[in-house]
Amino acid sequence: MKAQEANFDGLVGLTHHYAGLSFGNVASTRNQLQPSNPRLAAKQGVLKMKALADMGFVQGVIPPHERPNLPLLRQLGFSGSDEQVLANAAQTAPGLLSSASSASAMWVANAATVSPSADSADRRVHFTVANLNNKFHRAIEAPETAQLLQAIFRDPQHFSVHDALPQVSMFGDEGAANHNRFGGDYGEAGVQLFVYGREASREATSPHRFPARQTREASEAVARLHQLSADQLLFAQQNPAVIDQGVFHNDVIAVSNQNVLFCHQHAFVEQAALLAQLKQRVPGFVAIEVPENRVSVQEAVNTYLFNSQLLSRPDGSMMLVLPEESRQHARVWDFLCEEVEKGGPLQALKVFDLRESMANGGGPACLRLRVVLTPEEQRAVNPAVFMNDRLFTELNDWIDRYYRDRLTQADLADPQLLREGREALDALTKLLDLGNVYAFQQ
Numbered sequence: 060m061k062a063q064e065a066n067f068d069g070l071v072g073l074t075h076h077y078a079g080l081s082f083g084n085v086a087s088t089r090n091q092l093q094p095s096n097p098r099l100a101a102k103q104g105v106l107k108m109k110a111l112a113d114m115g116f117v118q119g120v121i122p123p124h125e126r127p128n129l130p131l132l133r134q135l136g137f138s139g140s141d142e143q144v145l146a147n148a149a150q151t152a153p154g155l156l157s158s159a160s161s162a163s164a165m166w167v168a169n170a171a172t173v174s175p176s177a178d179s180a181d182r183r184v185h186f187t188v189a190n191l192n193n194k195f196h197r198a199i200e201a202p203e204t205a206q207l208l209q210a211i212f213r214d215p216q217h218f219s220v221h222d223a224l225p226q227v228s229m230f231g232d233e234g235a236a237n238h239n240r241f242g243g244d245y246g247e248a249g250v251q252l253f254v255y256g257r258e259a260s261r262e263a264t265s266p267h268r269f270p271a272r273q274t275r276e277a278s279e280a281v282a283r284l285h286q287l288s289a290d291q292l293l294f295a296q297q298n299p300a301v302i303d304q305g306v307f308h309n310d311v312i313a314v315s316n317q318n319v320l321f322c323h324q325h326a327f328v329e330q331a332a333l334l335a336q337l338k339q340r341v342p343g344f345v346a347i348e349v350p351e352n353r354v355s356v357q358e359a360v361n362t363y364l365f366n367s368q369l370l371s372r373p374d375g376s377m378m379l380v381l382p383e384e385s386r387q388h389a390r391v392w393d394f395l396c397e398e399v400e401k402g403g404p405l406q407a408l409k410v411f412d413l414r415e416s417m418a419n420g421g422g423p424a425c426l427r428l429r430v431v432l433t434p435e436e437q438r439a440v441n442p443a444v445f446m447n448d449r450l451f452t453e454l455n456d457w458i459d460r461y462y463r464d465r466l467t468q469a470d471l472a473d474p475q476l477l478r479e480g481r482e483a484l485d486a487l488t489k490l491l492d493l494g495n496v497y498a499f500q501q
């Protein structure tokens with residue numbers, strides 16, 4: 060058996076709601092204060108995991124965080140019983156209650172940056188937890204993410220989980236959503252491309268309208284932590300003009316797998332030079348660049364065409380996993396069908412309805428964290444998190460038991476929601492054999 064790419068998907072939490080917290084993410088802003096359906100959201104995610112597991116892909120689950128985050132609200136000065144904390148926050152600062160309740164940890168492409176053991180000097184798989192410094196509701200994820208990753212990748216002989224970089228904008232880090240790894244066989248040394256939105260030390264590189272969340276300084280620190288050698292590394296800037304059109308992470312404009320990069324014509328600064336470098340360094344490198352006159356940046360943002368998963372099937376051919384919104388758009392769908400008919404690297408399309416996550420700006424790629432694992436490393440992962448028939452049934456029963464099918468911002472103050480959440484996560488830690496990872500269990 061060779062090394063494989065495993066995908067670990069974030070399980071949507073019980074407080075999934077639309078709070079408009081992510082300036083620069085147009086779906087988040089557009090759907091602010093719409094009612095959500097956490098039960099449907101969780102089921103849509105679990106269905107994707109199960110379908111991919113059934114097709115022969117290695118598929119794991121990353122659990123949600125404890126929300127509402129009561130310790131955070133207390134740190135911000137809300138006091139009294141848990142009920143009083145929720146009531147006071149809801150009355151005087153509903154935006155803070157939303158931030159403390161966001162289920163945003165579901166988008167695990169932003170949980171960490173991951174380097175396979177084949178690339179790292181100490182031959183371990185390295186994870187650096189993302190600090191998500193640009194958005195308050197996301198910056199609070201880092202410590203819990205570190206604990207959850209440690210409960211899954213728990214063998215220090217094979218896995219090294221680094222805490223997040225310092226929580227300042229100079230080191231703004233959004234994890235694997237701004238990271239691509241190229242190569243041949245997954246188990247052989249690859250080339251890692253770190254994509255940043257701005258250089259903290261050069262203000263002129265920033266976009267004008269929307270924030271650039273990832274800095275070059277952060278990417279360089281992650282590369283150092285992961286013990287990567289200079290000849291395996293590339294750093295490239297994402298085009299600031301596309302950030303200003305709503306491309307808040309690189310995985311909204313590009314996706315890669317092995318020797319293939321699928322991206323928009325306007326994805327990167329000095330794109331031709333970057334592609335030339337990749338051609339030189341990656342054997343058999345192929346770029347599929349979508350021209351603006353076939354699919355505009357705006358259309359890419361609206362359909363999440365590039366927020367897809369490019370997966371190598373067990374027979375070696377590649378399949379693109381897309382959100383339903385891409386199929387619904389004639390120009391996007393025509394382009395994709397043409398690519399498949401051409402007989403190039405894209406040989407199959409698979410579509411999922413992920414509407415609940417999409418309405419907050421999270422498509423198939425946002426929901427997954429890629430981890431290349433050798434067979435030995437795979438055996439060292441907590442086995443209870445891998446998707447199979449039994450876990451699929453158990454998770455669906457668990458969702459039916461605990462999740463609401465409608466949630467608005469006003470519901471966040473309901474102390475019953477807090478109790479339901481704790482009971483649910485307590486049951487989940489047993490299903491996934493995580494130990495007492497949550498603060499309320501300490």
Ligand SMILES: NCCC[C@H](NC(=O)CCC(=O)O)C(=O)O
Binds near residue numbers: 076079088161419
């Ligand atoms: N990779 C996809 C991440 C989507 C995420 N959306 C949010 O946090 C929206 C939350 C809200 O507005 O309720 C973000 O922008 O980081």
